[in-house]
Each structure stands twice: as C-alpha cells, then as structure tokens.
Amino acid sequence: MAETGSLNMIQALGNALDHYMERDEMAVVLGEDVGAFGGVFRVTAGLQEKYGAERVFDTPLAEAGIVGMAIGMGLGGLRPIVEIQFADFIFPAFDQIVNELAKYRYRSGGQYAPRVLIRTPYGGGIRGGHYHSQSPEAYFAHTPGLRVVVPSGPYEAKGLLLGALECADPVIFLEPKRIYRSAKGEIPLDYYTLPLERARLVKKGEDITLVAWGAMLHTCQEAVALAEGEGYDVELIDLQSIAPYDLHTLVRSVTKTGRMAVVHEAPMTCGFGAELVAAVQAEAFDHLRAPLLRITGFDTPFPYSLEDHYLPSAERILRGLVETIEY
Amino acid sequence: MAGQPLFSILNEDGSCEEAYRGLLTDDEVRQALDAMILNRILDRRLLMLQRQGRLAFWMTSRGEEATILGAAASLLPEDPIFLSYRELGCLLWRRIPLPLIFNQLIGNNRDLCLGRQMPVHYCYKEWAIPSVSSPVGTQLPHACGFGYAAKMRGTGQVALAFCGEGTASEGDFHTALNFAGVFATPTIFVIRNNGYAISTPESSQTAAESLAVRAEGYGMPGFQVDGNDLLAVVKVLGEAVDRARSGGGPTLVEAMTYRMGPHSTADDPSAYRSDDEAAEWNRLDPYERLKAHGIWRGIWSNEEEATIQASWDERVVATLAECERHPPPRIESLFEGVLETVSPQLEAQRDAYLAAHRRRQRDEFEVP
Numbered sequence: 001m002a003e004t005g006s007l008n009m010i011q012a013l014g015n016a017l018d019h020y021m022e023r024d025e026m027a028v029v030l031g032e033d034v035g036a037f038g039g040v041f042r043v044t045a046g047l048q049e050k051y052g053a054e055r056v057f058d059t060p061l062a063e064a065g066i067v068g069m070a071i072g073m074g075l076g077g078l079r080p081i082v083e084i085q086f087a088d089f090i091f092p093a094f095d096q097i098v099n100e101l102a103k104y105r106y107r108s109g110g111q112y113a114p115r116v117l118i119r120t121p122y123g124g125g126i127r128g129g130h131y132h133s134q135s136p137e138a139y140f141a142h143t144p145g146l147r148v149v150v151p152s153g154p155y156e157a158k159g160l161l162l163g164a165l166e167c168a169d170p171v172i173f174l175e176p177k178r179i180y181r182s183a184k185g186e187i188p189l190d191y192y193t194l195p196l197e198r199a200r201l202v203k204k205g206e207d208i209t210l211v212a213w214g215a216m217l218h219t220c221q222e223a224v225a226l227a228e229g230e231g232y233d234v235e236l237i238d239l240q241s242i243a244p245y246d247l248h249t250l251v252r253s254v255t256k257t258g259r260m261a262v263v264h265e266a267p268m269t270c271g272f273g274a275e276l277v278a279a280v281q282a283e284a285f286d287h288l289r290a291p292l293l294r295i296t297g298f299d300t301p302f303p304y305s306l307e308d309h310y311l312p313s314a315e316r317i318l319r320g321l322v323e324t325i326e327y
Numbered sequence: 328m329a330g331q332p333l334f335s336i337l338n339e340d341g342s343c344e345e346a347y348r349g350l351l352t353d354d355e356v357r358q359a360l361d362a363m364i365l366n367r368i369l370d371r372r373l374l375m376l377q378r379q380g381r382l383a384f385w386m387t388s389r390g391e392e393a394t395i396l397g398a399a400a401s402l403l404p405e406d407p408i409f410l411s412y413r414e415l416g417c418l419l420w421r422r423i424p425l426p427l428i429f430n431q432l433i434g435n436n437r438d439l440c441l442g443r444q445m446p447v448h449y450c451y452k453e454w455a456i457p458s459v460s461s462p463v464g465t466q467l468p469h470a471c472g473f474g475y476a477a478k479m480r481g482t483g484q485v486a487l488a489f490c491g492e493g494t495a496s497e498g499d500f501h502t503a504l505n506f507a508g509v510f511a512t513p514t515i516f517v518i519r520n521n522g523y524a525i526s527t528p529e530s531s532q533t534a535a536e537s538l539a540v541r542a543e544g545y546g547m548p549g550f551q552v553d554g555n556d557l558l559a560v561v562k563v564l565g566e567a568v569d570r571a572r573s574g575g576g577p578t579l580v581e582a583m584t585y586r587m588g589p590h591s592t593a594d595d596p597s598a599y600r601s602d603d604e605a606a607e608w609n610r611l612d613p614y615e616r617l618k619a620h621g622i623w624r625g626i627w628s629n630e631e632e633a634t635i636q637a638s639w640d641e642r643v644v645a646t647l648a649e650c651e652r653h654p655p656p657r658i659e660s661l662f663e664g665v666l667e668t669v670s671p672q673l674e675a676q677r678d679a680y681l682a683a684h685r686r687r688q689r690d691e692f693e694v695p
Contacts, residue, residue: 026480028479054479055479059506059509060502060505060506060509062501062502062505062506064468064498064499064502065468065471065499065502065503065505065506067468068465068467068468068469068471068472068499068502068503069468069469069471069472069475069503069506070472071468071469071472072468072469072470072471072472072473072474072475072476072486073472073473073475073476074472075407075457075469075472075473075476076407076472076473076474076475076476076477076480076482076484076486077476077480078472078475078476078479078480080472092498095462095465095499096465096468096499099460099462099465100460100462100465100469103460104458105664105665105666105667106443106664106665107440107443107444107448107450107458107460108439108440108450108452108457108458109438109439109440109441109443109450109664110664111439111440111450111451111452111458112450112452112457112458113667144665144673145665145666147666167667168667169666169667197670197671243670244666244670244671244672244673245672246671247671247672248671279672
C-alpha cells in the first residue's frame with residue numbers, strides 16, 4: 001500500500017513539482033517570487049533550497065520576458081516550468097504564448113517543440129476585484145497548439161500537473177486559487193499521473209448532466225446536494241481538460257440524461273460553455289429534452305463588492321438545473 | 328562606444344591596418360564575397376519572381392550584408408542565430424543548401440516547415456536556425472533563454488539575435504536585454520540599424536543619441552559599429568562572442584547600415600527616402616568595400632567576380648525551376664503537428680473535411 005498524506009492543493013502541486021524536478025534534471029522553475037520565498041501562494045516553497053538557484057529562480061517582473069525566456073530555454077533543451085503570479089497578469093505574455101509558444105511545433109514542421117508549462121492561479125471568490133479574479137481559459141482554448149488544464153482538487157492537481165509535465169505540448173495549467181487551501185484530500189505521496197484530455201465523472205445521475213471545472217466544481221457539488229434534497233438526480237462531470245476536451249464523455253452522459261448545464265466563472269458570451277453547448281447539441285441532438293444551459297459569470301468586468309452576485313452560486317445553479325429538468 | 332566616431336576598419340581603397348587583417352582569413356573573405364554575390368543574385372531574382380506572381384513575398388537585404396554575414400562569421404556552426412527576417416546571409420554563410428531555402432520560399436512539399444509559413448520565415452534546426460516569426464522582437468527573449476540553457480547545460484553555445492532599430496521600441500527588446508543582463512546569459516543582441524522601420528525613420532523611434540547607449544541601462548557593454556564594414560563587424564562581434572563564451576555575459580551591438588532596397592515586395596521606398604540619401608549610402612556599399620579589400624589582399628579580381636556570378640546565376644535559375652516543380656504539401660499535413668498528437672476535436676474536423684474533399688474530387692473526375 002503506497003504511502004498517502006493529507007494535502008491541500010498547494011501542497012499537492014508543490015509535491016508534484018518536487019517529484020518532477022527530481023526526475024528531470026532539465027526541469028527549471030522560474031517566475032516572480034518563486035525562489036527563496038517559494039511563491040506568493042507558497043506552491044514552490046522549498047524547491048530552491050533543494051534544487052539550487054540555477055534551477056529555481058526569481059525573474060525580473062515582466063511576464064512577457066518570463067514566457068519568452070522560457071520558450072528560449074525550451075529551444076535550448078531545458079524543461080521550463082513557469083509561474084505567472086496571477087492569471088490576470090498573463091496578458092503581457094499573450095503574444096509570446098499565442099504567437100510563439102503555441103505555434104512553434106507547427107510552424108517549424110516539428111523541428112522544434114519547446115516544452116513549456118505555465119502554471120497560474122486563476123478565478124474569483126477571493127475579493128480580488130478585476131485583476132485578481134479572472135478566468136482566461138477561453139482565450140487559450142481558442143489558440144491551436146496549447147493545452148489548457150484545470151484541476152479541481154489536490155488529487156487531480158498533482159496527477160494532472162505531472163501528466164502535463166510528462167506531455168510534450170505547451171500547457172496552460174490554471175490553478176483555482178479560491179480552493180488552494182480549502183480543497184484537502186488524502187492523496188498518494190508517490191509519483192502518479194492522471195491522463196490529460198479525460199473528463200472525470202464525479203457523480204452519476206439520471207436527470208441532467210452538470211459540467212464544471214476548477215473551483216466551480218465545488219459550488220456545483222453544493223448545488224447537486226440541494227437538488228437531491230428536492231428529488232433531482234444530477235450527473236456531475238469535472239471537465240479537467242479544457243483543450244482538448246473530452247466531448248465523448250459529455251455526449252455519452254447527455255445521451256442518457258437529455259439535458260445539460262455548463263457552469264463557469266468567466267463571462268457567458270464566447271465563454272468555454274458556448275463551445276461545449278454547441279458541440280454537445282450537434283452530437284446529441286436527437287436525445288435532447290431541454291435547451292442546453294449555461295450558468296456563468298456575467299458579461300461585465302469581474303466585480304469587487306458584488307462578486308457574490310457575479311459568481312454562479314449553488315442557488316443560481318440549482319435554479320438552472322430545476323428549470324431545465326422541468327422544461 | 329556610442330557617441331564616438333563610428334568604428335570602421337576598411338579604408339576607402341580597401342586597405343586596412345595590418346593588425347586587423349587576421350580578423351578573417353583569405354578564405355573567409357572569399358566566402359563572404361561569394362555569399363554576398365549569391366545574396367544579391369537572390370535579391371534580384373526573387374524580387375522578379377514575386378513581381379511575376381510566382382512568389383508571394385520577398386524581403387531584400389541588399390546593403391546590410393556585411394552586418395548579417397559578419398555576425399554569422401563570428402559564431403561557431405552550433406551557435407543558434409535567432410533571425411529577425413532579413414538575414415538570408417546567415418543561411419548562406421552556413422551553407423544551407425539552396426533547395427532547402429527555395430522550398431521554404433515556395434512552400435512546397437519538400438519544405439522542412441511543410442509550407443506552413445510565408446516566405447522568409449525560415450527554420451533549420453540542423454543549422455541552429457530557430458523559427459522566424461512575423462511579430463518583431465519576440466525572438467529576443469528566446470535568445471536570452473537559449474543562452475541560459477546553454478550556460479546551465481554547459482554546451483558552450485552562444486545565442487545571437489538580430490533585430491531592426493524599429494524593433495528596439497518593442498517591449499520584448501527591453502525584457503530580453505534586461506533578463507540577459509540579470510542572468511548574464513551568453514547572448515548577443517545585434518541591432519541592424521538601417522535607418523527605417525518600413526517608412527518610419529529612426530528619429531521617430533527614439534530620442535536618444537543612439538540605441539547602443541541603452542546597454543548601460545541593462546548592465547552590459549554596448550557598441551556601435553560601421554555595419555557596412557565586414558571586418559569592423561567581425562571585430563566587435565568576435566570580441567562579444569569571446570566574452571559571452573567565457574562567461575562574460577551579453578553584449579548589445581548596434582550596426583549602422585542602410586537598406587538599399589525596399590522593406591519588402593509590398594513597399595516603395597521612394598515615397599519616404601531621398602535619392603541623395605540613397606546615393607550617399609551607395610558609396611558605402613558593403614559589397615564594393617569588401618571587394619576592394621579582397622583586391623587589396625590580392626585574392627579577388629573582376630574576372631573572378633564575373634565567373635562566380637555567372638555560376639551562381641545558372642545554379643539559382645536551375646534550382647528554382649526544380650523546386651517550383653514540387654507540389655504543395657499533402658492536405659493531411661494541414662492537420663498534423665498542432666500538438667504532438669491530433670486532438671479529438673481536430674480529428675473530427677479533419678475526417679469531415681477530407682471525406683468531403685475526396686468526394687468532390689471523385690465527382691469532378693466523373694463529370695464527362
């Protein structure tokens with residue numbers, strides 16, 4: 001029986017990085033405050049002490065430079081693991097990510113394929129206002145050549161991060177910071193990976209398929225419990241991988257339930273829910289019993305004082321589930 | 328250093344101080360003259376090809392060959408060169424076979440990049456040439472990161488990156504030099520200051536007396552050099568390369584030169600540059616200066632020039648014709664290499680498109 005430990009998501013991510021650094025001597029961690037300090041959220045705590053300042057180091061405060069440098073390191077044979085302190089600050093690096101990193105394998109005909117993984121805390125519910133709360137997954141999912149992965153708990157965080165680090169593609173690894181400490185679990189301390197591109201069936205149900213990722217999965221779990229109290233049986237799916245995504249699992253579920261609701265924090269218009277709804281209706285059209293529903297943040301900048309109204313709550317999700325089931 | 332008279336080595340009659348003669352061997356001078364001749368033949372012929380509609384796009388480098396070749400000549404073959412886009416000469420110096428260059432320009436099925444980028448967006452890993460992209464300056468932090476990797480892995484490589492003086496206004500220029508300074512990476516940044524970013528003169532890019540002075544702000548040495556003087560470029564860059572290779576960190580070099588032709592085939596420089604200005608720079612033509620130097624060394628002559636010119640002319644025409652015969656890449660390749668494996672989403676798109684495409688082809692074939 002492998003050893004396990006009670007870890008929160010921060011500890012699980014740190015544990016994954018530790019394992020990977022140990023295995024791959026070309027792995028390098030870079031970002032703002034990730035060195036001796038161990039990152040503002042402490043994910044990289046202890047890594048510099050263990051692996052040295054050449055492999056774990058602070059950079060100047062410039063996101064475009066961090067990602068640009070990491071691409072060059074990847075071209076030069078290293079395996080850079082970047083931390084962007086908040087996903088809201090990733091946009092100075094957008095050109096490097098979208099025009100350089102994402103296209104490098106394709107544009108070089110496979111001659112070069114820099115393996116850069118970018119970890120970044122994202123999402124709201126921490127009183128962070130416009131600039132410490134956003135969910136940028138759809139921007140990156142819209143860029144061919146990137147993987148976008150979002151864990152929802154410590155077990156997934158560790159397994160998916162190691163899976164992503166083993167993979168040869170550039171990955172945007174979005175970490176739901178609201179549940180960084182609150183999501184705890186007994187997880188294996190040994191090395192393990194979870195497959196990318198596979199959605200996780202969290203709970204079986206018959207009446208409706210509910211799809212979410214990251215911190216919203218936990219809000220959905222509350223909603224599922226409330227729905228159960230009202231006699232509705234919800235099937236809950238954690239998408240985990242936004243790009244590419246596991247359409248097969250969604251279609252199989254909706255073929256059974258005939259209904260689907262997608263929940264995300266990002267604004268509704270052109271959010272990733274739009275993609276899921278479009279793809280599922282095309283594949284499961286004959287089985288649908290109600291319009292597919294999106295329950296999301298609003299088409300506003302992420303608010304500060306009123307963020308509880310902006311973010312989908314368990315009550316809002318419950319209302320959407322019931323209305324769709326009773327359609 | 329910036330502010331001083333521009334550092335040159337070649338005198339007007341082609342001579343130079345004896346101490347500088349050894350910067351390049353006779354063979355290297357001949358190789359540079361040969362590459363410049365080929366470079367100009369390609370500039371002329373490919374511009375023509377573009378005008379005839381046989382090539383989508385071409386960017387000339389006439390006038391800037393000394394800067395470009397001087398940089399390549401200062402490096403070892405395994406040192407990566409992060410091109411901006413106007414540095415054909417580096418490919419020629421490294422003797423990348425002409426068909427590989429033409430296949431890229433044409434985008435045929437023999438292109439190493441599978442016809443995925445417009446002309447001049449080269450990538451030749453075997454010759455340590457990473458991929459060119461259109462957004463300017465993005466390659467500069469890559470050169471810094473590559474330098475970091477080389478240093479950490481102990482490969483001894485030095486990374487060199489080119490950009491134009493217009494690109495020095497981009498944020499990536501600043502971050503790259505700042506990072507390279509902080510991490511003391513073996514990276515060399517070469518600004519080809521050819522006076523114009525398309526039509527915008529240098530005076531609209533900076534209020535400073537030079538771009539080289541910025542080096543001080545990044546904690547690295549900075550030099551201006553006569554970019555039309557091959558020996559001067561080799562001298563300054565050679566020292567920068569030695570410094571980088573021996574752990575002395577990065578250098579910024581601003582090579583003062585002039586784009587004698589248009590920015591690209593979509594440009595008409597007569598709309599923004601005076602004839603007088605162009606004439607003044609014609610006097611400083613880097614090929615003519617190196618040719619005079621070759622004659623001064625006694626290793627070059629008009630006859631030799633004519634022979635080499637004719638031989639390249641013939642080879643270029645024949646090779647182009649050969650490369651133009653190859654068809655475009657397989658349609659299937661459009662869908663490959665986005666990620667390491669084809670995603671399920673793309674797989675579905677591919678299958679649907681290819682099925683329809685094959686049906687269409689079959690129907691066309693069956694029409695009497």
